[in-house]
Amino acid sequence: MANHHLFVWQRSISIVAAAAFGFMAGFSLTVDKSISRRALQTIALPLGESNQNTADSQALTAQSNQQFTQLVAQLMEAEKATRLNPPVPAQYKGKTINDIPLGTGEKVIALTFDDGPWPKTTNEILYILNKNNIKATFFFIGRNVQTFPHLAKLVAEHGHAVGNHSWSHPYHQHSPAAAAQQIDRTTELIYKLTGIKTTMFRPPGGHLKNGLVAYAHSKKYVNVMWSADSKDYAVSSPRLLKNVLNQSSPGGIVLMHDGGGNRMGTVYALPEMINQLRKQGYKFVTVPELMEMREKELQANKG
Ligand SMILES: [Zn+2]
Structure with missing residues (x-):
């Protein structure tokens, strides 16, 4: 893009x-x-x-x-x-998405990275994305942004999209007030450091019913899930590569991690993943770009 x-x-x-x-x-x-x-x-x-x-x-x-x-x-x-801060189209505000297939079937796909920013691996991933001229979407954990603010800034300076992945990655049930702490604090810190006022949320562990997504929806965030799970937190590089290639689809959203542990497996798999997807005809977009493409398509069809 x-x-x-x-x-x-x-x-x-x-x-x-x-x-x-x-x-x-x-x-x-x-x-x-x-x-x-x-x-x-x-x-x-x-x-x-x-x-x-x-x-x-x-x-x-x-x-x-x-x-x-x-x-x-x-x-x-x-x-x-x-x-x-590209505006989120109205149709996605307060909604959950797993993928956004375009009416044309155009082969676009969004790579996403959770749980950062993180020393070494965030840098390595930025280097690979930059070398391939690809923009991706990073879902930051607030307390990691606080610990590694320079990495958060670096991601934003490279032009990648940034979303909110809570303050401390909790799984337990949250009252609206506790959910507000997790989400507002993270959004505010990201904004202070990068100028990005994100309206994208991704729930820790993909949990939809512990109060975090309910709060995010009430604040008109788009809840961004995924259609291809690399399971990179659990499997080796060849296996996570296979997982992504098997589940890739036009308008798909790929879940990976740049933080939260040793993510060198993801770093090693990424160049070949990009290669293989490009060979299949895929173009790489950010999640906001994917939403915008679909919105433009719908507007054009109306007119
Ligand atoms: Zn996570």
Whole structure:
């Protein structure tokens, strides 16, 4: 989905550029496409008159340059926030997904990694994903983010999607207040460190009925399960590779782990997994991208 990211970036740049022209010409910020031409025509006028009162004009220019710089900084911040937090389509808010097959049957698949960030293995996985130009989705445990904040930042800086996997990975029953502690605290810390305000949750151990998913749903998180379980916490590299290849499907979500124990088996299996899936024609997407693709498809079918 490199194209998608490029598109978002280009769109953002053009919004910033249009806003800049609008500001310089004294227009308020607007997405009116005709603004650039009008702006160019208007800018020429004050410059021509500037000889009459140079001091005033310079003061005005300095002031307007400063305001302009501030405006661009604000717009860049807003653009970054939008890029890091793609909105969850309404149909998935407060719902549980296992996979999202597209109507076209397009071979896209989402690799997901739970229980990190974790020393060594998170880095190794980032290296392999980067080398293969793949974006994946990481479900962080809050207390691991607290212990390894630099790794959490690194995952986000590499452009991967990030979800919430609770604060301490508990399995027992939770009251709404206890569930809020597990989920809110994790989301807040991820946001503080990475700027990502995640609206994706994955329950520890896949437990659906201990109060965590109920709370996540009430807060409109999409509960992200999986359609292919590597069982990488229990089996060797060849076996986990086989598990994923046997269960892979278009629109599928693959469960793996980058943390919570020795995950070198996952690291060893990953390059061959990517190879084999690519040979079968699969393209790799993040979970938010998968949701967005399906949403666009539904919108197009409506229109
Ligand atoms: Zn887990």
